Amino acid sequence: MKRALENAASTLMPALKRQKTTETANRVEDMYNKIATLENANRAREDPPVAQLQDAIREARREMTAEPGRCTIYWMRMQDMRVEDNRAIAAASAFAAAHKVPLVVLFVISPQDYVAHDRGGRRIDFMLRNLDILKVTLDKLDIPLYAISHSPRKTLPSKVVELAESWGAKTIYANIGKIDQTHIRARSHSGLEYEIDEVRRDLQLMKVAKSKGIHCDLHEDKLVVPPYKLSTQQGKQFSVYSPWLRAWKVYLDAHPECYAEAPAIVANAPVTRHNEPFASLFDATVPHSIPGFELEDAEKMEELWPAGSDAANQILQRFIGQKHRVGQLDVSPLNRGGITVLGKGAMAGKGKNETRLGKYHQDRDMADRDSSSRISPYLSSGVISIRKLIRETMRFLGVKKVDVSKDNGAGCWVTELGWRDFYSHVLAAFPHVSMGRPFQEKYANIKWETDQSKFDAWRDGKTGYPIVDASMRQLKAHGWMHNRQRMIVAMFLTKDLMIDWRLGEKWFMNQLIDGDLANNNGGWQWSASTGVDPQPYFRIFNPTLQSEKADPSGDLIRHFVPELKNLKGKAIHDPSHHLSEADFKKLGYPKPIVDHKEARDRAIRRYENPGST
Numbered sequence: 001m002k003r004a005l006e007n008a009a010s011t012l013m014p015a016l017k018r019q020k021t022t023e024t025a026n027r028v029e030d031m032y033n034k035i036a037t038l039e040n041a042n043r044a045r046e047d048p049p050v051a052q053l054q055d056a057i058r059e060a061r062r063e064m065t066a067e068p069g070r071c072t073i074y075w076m077r078m079q080d081m082r083v084e085d086n087r088a089i090a091a092a093s094a095f096a097a098a099h100k101v102p103l104v105v106l107f108v109i110s111p112q113d114y115v116a117h118d119r120g121g122r123r124i125d126f127m128l129r130n131l132d133i134l135k136v137t138l139d140k141l142d143i144p145l146y147a148i149s150h151s152p153r154k155t156l157p158s159k160v161v162e163l164a165e166s167w168g169a170k171t172i173y174a175n176i177g178k179i180d181q182t183h184i185r186a187r188s189h190s191g192l193e194y195e196i197d198e199v200r201r202d203l204q205l206m207k208v209a210k211s212k213g214i215h216c217d218l219h220e221d222k223l224v225v226p227p228y229k230l231s232t233q234q235g236k237q238f239s240v241y242s243p244w245l246r247a248w249k250v251y252l253d254a255h256p257e258c259y260a261e262a263p264a265i266v267a268n269a270p271v272t273r274h275n276e277p278f279a280s281l282f283d284a285t286v287p288h289s290i291p292g293f294e295l296e297d298a299e300k301m302e303e304l305w306p307a308g309s310d311a312a313n314q315i316l317q318r319f320i321g322q323k324h325r326v327g328q329l330d331v332s333p334l335n336r337g338g339i340t341v342l343g344k345g346a347m348a349g350k351g352k353n354e355t356r357l358g359k360y361h362q363d364r365d366m367a368d369r370d371s372s373s374r375i376s377p378y379l380s381s382g383v384i385s386i387r388k389l390i391r392e393t394m395r396f397l398g399v400k401k402v403d404v405s406k407d408n409g410a411g412c413w414v415t416e417l418g419w420r421d422f423y424s425h426v427l428a429a430f431p432h433v434s435m436g437r438p439f440q441e442k443y444a445n446i447k448w449e450t451d452q453s454k455f456d457a458w459r460d461g462k463t464g465y466p467i468v469d470a471s472m473r474q475l476k477a478h479g480w481m482h483n484r485q486r487m488i489v490a491m492f493l494t495k496d497l498m499i500d501w502r503l504g505e506k507w508f509m510n511q512l513i514d515g516d517l518a519n520n521n522g523g524w525q526w527s528a529s530t531g532v533d534p535q536p537y538f539r540i541f542n543p544t545l546q547s548e549k550a551d552p553s554g555d556l557i558r559h560f561v562p563e564l565k566n567l568k569g570k571a572i573h574d575p576s577h578h579l580s581e582a583d584f585k586k587l588g589y590p591k592p593i594v595d596h597k598e599a600r601d602r603a604i605r606r607y608e609n610p611g612s613t
């Protein structure tokens, strides 16, 4: 634990002990357990596990023998939950068909992983709902989807290999899991620490499989451009977005295969249903919930975020072809009644500049309407392919090369999709950021506040800043919020309340239906000014001004903060300063828990001199 813990805990722990608030103490302790020591972080940085995995995959492909065995396995993970345009399942299916053996789809539910990665019920429920649909889709192709639950997480590779052996498989295909080097420290009885992470787990899978004569073929599928393909002129990994984006564009122009569609999969022979050991796999069911991840609002979530690739494709087509609507705050992106101005399949046409995609460059920061695609839950779970989104923008624009110009809606949207690649590249090249450490080590020493009641006010949407409160309440109600809202609340927690960004990152992960380690970490470190290409620490959002820009109609606030539903004009953004004391009191709404100007000065002081108060 040594230095990192000493640095951070020196400020937080004593205060927490005094407060004796076990909830916070647990949360904080859990968070600090995930902060790697500087030594470990440096070690990972010098020899990044993702690069090791890429080498291992290349070597395994060179050694690959075409021994078919009795079946081929595709191990589906929680971020590639689709059949169409999925590289690993396409490769597995082609191999199985060429060797006339059945394809078996395996899904391992790993509750310990979900706990380790702070997953909440929403993301897990969405995963199970998608699994249900996939089971039916695959069943129609006589392909069994076998979902099992397994723990402990560290024996997962052996379990998968054991299953492969029992089914007589000689090949396992998978898409590389999360690019995630999270260090989970656990203390064994002997007091030793051990570390587990998912990239190293894939390396372990390849090793165990090889020792049993089973070939593992892992594919890059999550991103448009895989990590380590882009570098600066000095041969270094990028840490600034704009030059990275230029390099991304050059690479895409030269490598159109990056966004090419993966081939469709082939059905198994119908006899697969009758032959053991496969026949019984068809009977295995998908659980409805996982202990510890039950959802109270499961029905609402199902209504808001319908599962499956069909839903994802419809959401995409509406974004491409329909106008934005106000009053779309508590409804599914598939809510009826949208005005279609561009029919499906249309490439160009009159309505093109009127659709949500066509106007994205102008409207994208408006949080009071459906200005963005709301595709993130589907992308994070891999229910839709990122390559498809790129292809659709090209079709929309009628161009042959990927457009990344910010002066048109589709090009601008591609630059946002680019952030998703960028943050994953960062995670691969600078593993320490997913090990609980700031990208900029100089900020490891920042002094954070420890007031539990302030964190709770933020979490529960009771800060007295309407845009923050509306957003945090929306997060609780929908498991999602608009990008601008995420930036506002993250900046508020870290700069106005001066509370450790890692606590916010953890809470988001727990609540979000689109929780994605790379994007979440990137977003939090950007907001806290500790990350790559961050918001400079002295540029601190004024929550009231941000509110006026992001929610000009005030609809967002009125919807999620009913105490303010009768307010109009500027008062909706800052009621305590616009109403008389008596009128304000009648609202039953809290006064601002912090003075923005004072908080801003404190933040600048502490960032200027990390460690000072």
Ligand SMILES: Cc1cc2nc3c(=O)[nH]c(=O)nc-3n(C[C@H](O)[C@H](O)[C@H](O)COP(=O)(O)OP(=O)(O)OC[C@H]3O[C@@H](n4cnc5c(N)ncnc54)[C@H](O)[C@@H]3O)c2cc1C
Residues within 6 Å of the ligand: 364, 372, 373, 374, 375, 376, 377, 379, 380, 416, 417, 418, 419, 420, 423, 481, 482, 483, 484, 486, 487, 490, 508, 512, 514, 515, 516, 517, 519, 520, 521, 522, 523, 524, 527
């Ligand atoms: C503090 C913070 C935490 C975040 N946590 C997550 C998270 O856990 N999961 C997640 O998917 N996104 C996260 N984001 C990024 C972004 O807010 C969401 O991707 C976006 O709001 C999703 O809405 P949308 O699909 O309508 O986006 P659109 O604007 O339609 O964009 C399309 C897609 O591009 C990608 N994208 C857009 N903006 C960003 C961005 N700034 N960074 C990375 N990718 C982006 C997403 O995959 C998104 O679905 C976070 C941002 C911040 C500031």
